[in-house]
Amino acid sequence: MMSAQFKTSKPIYSQIADKIVQQFVRGELIPGEKLPSVREMAIQAGVNPNTIQRTYGELERLGVVETKRGQGTFMTEEIDMKRKLRSDIQREIIALFIENMRSIGLEDREIHESVQSFLNGGESGHD
Amino acid sequence: MMSAQFKTSKPIYSQIADKIVQQFVRGELIPGEKLPSVREMAIQAGVNPNTIQRTYGELERLGVVETKRGQGTFMTEEIDMKRKLRSDIQREIIALFIENMRSIGLEDREIHESVQSFLNGGESGHD
DNA sequence: ATTAGTGTACTATTGAAATAGTACACTAAT
DNA sequence: ATTAGTGTACTATTTCAATAGTACACTAAT
Numbered sequence: 001m002m003s004a005q006f007k008t009s010k011p012i013y014s015q016i017a018d019k020i021v022q023q024f025v026r027g028e029l030i031p032g033e034k035l036p037s038v039r040e041m042a043i044q045a046g047v048n049p050n051t052i053q054r055t056y057g058e059l060e061r062l063g064v065v066e067t068k069r070g071q072g073t074f075m076t077e078e079i080d081m082k083r084k085l086r087s088d089i090q091r092e093i094i095a096l097f098i099e100n101m102r103s104i105g106l107e108d109r110e111i112h113e114s115v116q117s118f119l120n121g122g123e124s125g126h127d
Numbered sequence: 128m129m130s131a132q133f134k135t136s137k138p139i140y141s142q143i144a145d146k147i148v149q150q151f152v153r154g155e156l157i158p159g160e161k162l163p164s165v166r167e168m169a170i171q172a173g174v175n176p177n178t179i180q181r182t183y184g185e186l187e188r189l190g191v192v193e194t195k196r197g198q199g200t201f202m203t204e205e206i207d208m209k210r211k212l213r214s215d216i217q218r219e220i221i222a223l224f225i226e227n228m229r230s231i232g233l234e235d236r237e238i239h240e241s242v243q244s245f246l247n248g249g250e251s252g253h254d
Numbered sequence: 255a256t257t258a259g260t261g262t263a264c265t266a267t268t269g270a271a272a273t274a275g276t277a278c279a280c281t282a283a284t
Numbered sequence: 285a286t287t288a289g290t291g292t293a294c295t296a297t298t299t300c301a302a303t304a305g306t307a308c309a310c311t312a313a314t
């Protein structure tokens with residue numbers, strides 16, 4: 001399905017991890033759901049199995065997935081994880097955005113207007 | 128002045144280029160101004176001269192600086208460059224922001240509210 | 255016990271960024 | 285002509301993400 005285009009600026013294993021977290025937060029992956037095996041996911045993403053191994057390892061470290069040896073890798077059943085992730089990520093995104101806008105010398109009022117203008121202007125298009 | 132902390136996710140030469148562009152857009156660097164030599168800038172940034180060489184090369188490719196062999200590297204005198212850069216970068220920042228927010232399933236209305244909330248919330252800055 | 259599917263742990267290689275060091279070419283000032 | 289300061293062009297080495305391939309350990313089903 002997704003041969004995926006990766007950005008050069010960030011490790012692929014991390015980009016894949018981001019994508020899984022996004023799907024979880026959006027509800028496209030549900031708590032307890034089994035993820036594709038390391039080998040299968042590697043095929044789907046068009047990368048080496050070792051890359052997925054690192055992705056899953058990173059996600060487990062974050063508490064997003066739980067691995068059961070011999071059975072597979074599953075989305076966590078932690079009831080609050082989804083909300084926590086959504087909240088944390090949202091905060092990160094906004095902080096980065098504001099930082100970037102201020103870095104080019106924009107005032108808060110201009111930042112506010114820019115967002116409004118963009119959303120109304122309809123330069124949409126996403127994945 | 129800036130021993131600088133670099134992020135691991137992006138090439139250092141590119142991060143330094145970004146910083147120079149930001150300073151130019153903010154008016155801290157003016158058209159025609161001479162930049163530190165490759166060697167001097169390397170010392171200031173705490174990196175290898177080759178890294179700065181790549182930074183200047185990239186900036187020249189973008190038309191942000193002009194190099195005069197034997198004299199140094201100077202900010203471009205192109206009258207519209209500052210405005211163009213500011214505009215382009217601003218568009219990039221906003222597009223990335225919107226894309227990120229939508230990736231975690233937020234509606235445009237929620238995006239708008241988040242920005243408002245963040246700016247009013249008072250995490251540094253004012254106005 | 256065997257098998258298939260899984261996670262895990264290795265070793266080795268490739269490619270890009272960064273580092274390190276050297277050398278050359280141009281400009282301005284003397 | 286010489287010197288200092290500059291951009292530029294090399295070669296070599298290191299580090300890390302990614303790739304490639306192999307082997308082992310655990311689980312469930314048969």
